[in-house]
Amino acid sequence: MVQIKIYGLAEKLNPIKPELSNIIHAAVVEVLQIAPEKRFHRFFPLEQADFYYPSDRTDNYVIIEIIMFVGRSIDTKKQLIRQIIQEINQQLHIDVDDIEMTIFETPKQNWGIRGLPGDELTLNYKVEV
Template sequence: MSNVIHSCVMDALGIPKDKRAHRFIALAKEDFMMPEGRTEAYTSIEISMIEGRTSETKKKLIRLLFDRIQEQVGISHMDLEICIYESPACNWGFRGMHGDEIQLNYEINV
């Protein structure tokens, strides 16, 4: 799953191959409520990123995730839910710096 997700963010957002930060949280069946009509494969993906991508770019990412996860992992579109959370660069901190002060090796405004 991680490889498929990362291929999508590389292709849609231009994220470099070595920029991967994924976290997977497995829940016990009784702790994961889901809409009716979903299977045990039901998966929720939340993506946090610095704001700046266009609606078209975010839609491309979501479409790639739906299609590649179905093709390569076998989770149907119906069992997949995706949400992108964005916040301004000044709300981010990484590598000891504020997100709006750091020089990234990829573009945010795509």
């Protein structure tokens, strides 16, 4: 399971939501080998008064949080981070200094999905990649 939260200034984030979602999803499908139909993205467009960030970031500053089952290798997680940042930079022309990501890993048993604890689910993809 992978869920993604994306935060940014509303005036900058709203116009690029579809493209940003596609970039992130393509990387998740390729690197984590998630089934293409498993897109769980939530956008949090914020007003300037609700989004404080360092002065060395621009209004394009975006924060991406990836929440997923424990089990991916360190190399896989690094590849995911690199690929998402590179593609956002290349396709949306957002400077790499304005892109921050955090991966949160949670044991399967701490998720409730389709009426079951996550460790009791039959998945159509591998977590250990």
